[in-house]
Amino acid sequence: MDLKSLVNSIKNFEGITRKNLIKDVTGLLEDTYNIAGRTILGFGDDASALEIDNGQVVLLAADGMWGKLMEADPWWAGYCSVLVNVNDIAAMGGIPIGMTNVISTQDKEICAQIMDGINEGVKKFGVPMVGGHVHPDAPYNSLDVSITGIMNRDDIITSCGARPGDKVLVAIDLEGEIHPQFHLNWDTTTMKSPELVQAQILAMNELAQKHLLTAGKDISNPGTLGTLGMLLETSNVGATVELGMIPRNIAVNWEDWLKLYPGSGFVLTAPEGNVSPITQILEKVNVTTRVVGHIIPEKKLYLTSEGDNEVVFDFCTDRITGIHDENP
Amino acid sequence: MDLKSLVNSIKNFEGITRKNLIKDVTGLLEDTYNIAGRTILGFGDDASALEIDNGQVVLLAADGMWGKLMEADPWWAGYCSVLVNVNDIAAMGGIPIGMTNVISTQDKEICAQIMDGINEGVKKFGVPMVGGHVHPDAPYNSLDVSITGIMNRDDIITSCGARPGDKVLVAIDLEGEIHPQFHLNWDTTTMKSPELVQAQILAMNELAQKHLLTAGKDISNPGTLGTLGMLLETSNVGATVELGMIPRNIAVNWEDWLKLYPGSGFVLTAPEGNVSPITQILEKVNVTTRVVGHIIPEKKLYLTSEGDNEVVFDFCTDRITGIHDENP
DSSP: OOHHHHHHHHHTOHHHHGGGGHHHHHGGGTTTTTTTSOEEEOTTSSSEEEEOTTSEEEEEEEEEOOHHHHHHOHHHHHHHHHHHHHHHHHHTTOEEEEEEEEEEOSOHHHHHHHHHHHHHHHHHHTOOEEEEEEETTOSSOEEEEEEEEEEEGGGOOOSSOOOTTOEEEEEEOOOOEEOSSOTTEEEOSTTSOHHHHHHHHHHHHHHHHTTOOSEEEEOOTTHHHHHHHHHHHHHTOEEEEEGGGSOOOTTSOHHHHHHOEESSEEEEEEOGGGHHHHHHHHHTTTOEEEEEEEEESSSEEEEEETTEEEEEEETTTOOSSOOBTTBO | OOHHHHHHHHHTOHHHHGGGGHHHHHGGGTTTTTTTSOEEEOTTSSSEEEEOTTSEEEEEEEEEOOHHHHHHOHHHHHHHHHHHHHHHHHHTTOEEEEEEEEEEOSOHHHHHHHHHHHHHHHHHHTOOEEEEEEETTOSSOEEEEEEEEEEEGGGOOOSSOOOTTOEEEEEEOOOOEEOSSOTTEEEOSTTSOHHHHHHHHHHHHHHHHTTOOSEEEEOOTTHHHHHHHHHHHHHTOEEEEEGGGSOOOTTSOHHHHHHOEESSEEEEEEOGGGHHHHHHHHHTTTOEEEEEEEEESSSEEEEEETTEEEEEEETTTOOSSOOBTTBO
């Protein structure tokens, strides 16, 4: 495989490039994101954190489903709306406690399929959908879901804590299958028990409580390297990653594998001494975990493979979200 | 004025009839809405309540903006997305702590106007927008916002606690103006100081902490009588209301007044002995508060005026949301 063309394909991947608008939008809210003095984490993380008065934080996240997903498979869109939100809370090390949704559709059959998918997601992940809003007269189909979680303030896993010398770990459940219509959806949950799926979420909470990580982020639409890129950008550091060390199900080629959205997948950073307990906690719940490289001070993401070396992102010139730690 | 034609106009008001789909949607989630055992309040209230372990609850609500509002005045849609969500938390007696949003638009100018409106709402209500999701490639403009609040579990103001004999109160800030493009938007906040607007929200928290109410709900798209109808439906009771007692700004005719969405407006129920302290707390923050009638066991909403008497809703045959207390 040609490393250069793989890297070019990743750099131009829509899952990454469509993140470019984020800073344009969040930039408008920079002056007010901490207006009440509770905001510990604002933009740039999988979820935001707001302090409450018992040493805990409330975590908030929201996701909209891609229109293409809604049109092709409303059930799957409903199911995934739960999955992606739960993973946003898990990535912070939090406990997801409830969700709300806004559905726009004129088609009762599509609405029923979406709700059926949501209901299956609720049962699988054990997080209730407790409210929301219906637009019965919208001229389009859309589904937006938000989630709230809770955790101890001192335990939060952020995207901004990676430091030079830390190991970079990729943790992915390798046991799954590609969705028949979406070749970048790596489904690892529909075929598994709620107990195992929920144990995967709680494993991240255990890593958080034990303070084993310096940073973490759930692998989402930008794929494994895009998600790592966002973490590096937020942390103001770089990394070097050896392609062959990234855990992969060999049924999927590298190009697709690096772009796909896994049902349970995280990029993590940690001091070398913590790698062993981290790996044990995640592998106990079927999440394969490998050290794939390390953090460097130079603000670039290098991908190496069999002696070749390519720059995936140079954060001095490229931007993914444009959000940095010193300018939240 | 002809009471019968006024009542007919209210019964057929789109702001009420479009609530009919709610039960079809929430019905699908009835089995799972309390899957984790934390859900104290699910559907049928302005916000849902999830128990956390310090005697508090986390409140969740979500609202989507009407497409018509987005097209005519994106700034106002952004501003209102904050207002309606904050009012949902206020109606429960809670403290709003943070919001997330999902914006879909291809038009950067519209997006900037929406965000500008949101930012103004954040400053006015003192509740930060801490995260969200942008669809830069959606073929439509939409804005969905969710909010999280917090309060003591024992203080929650619900929609389901109204009991026969309780007084029905309507509380509305009468000092405002009709939006130039939307004759049912009664703006009472853009021209007021953040201090007063936030004091109105905190007044509801004071009513909650003092346990002065048996039920309460913020007046939203269904208007004053539609919102009262939803409260009665959820509480499994009826009421009789004297039209002339409802606080009104006489610049607006009755038909529009009963349908409009006020910037700060609530329907409340309480034992007669609590009417005086409730009124004092609300009038201190410019919210005019009047007893307009009382709760009856018969499941109908009667509207009386100058000796005439009409049935607005008969909950044995009509339904607004279809959500009742015994079947959440």
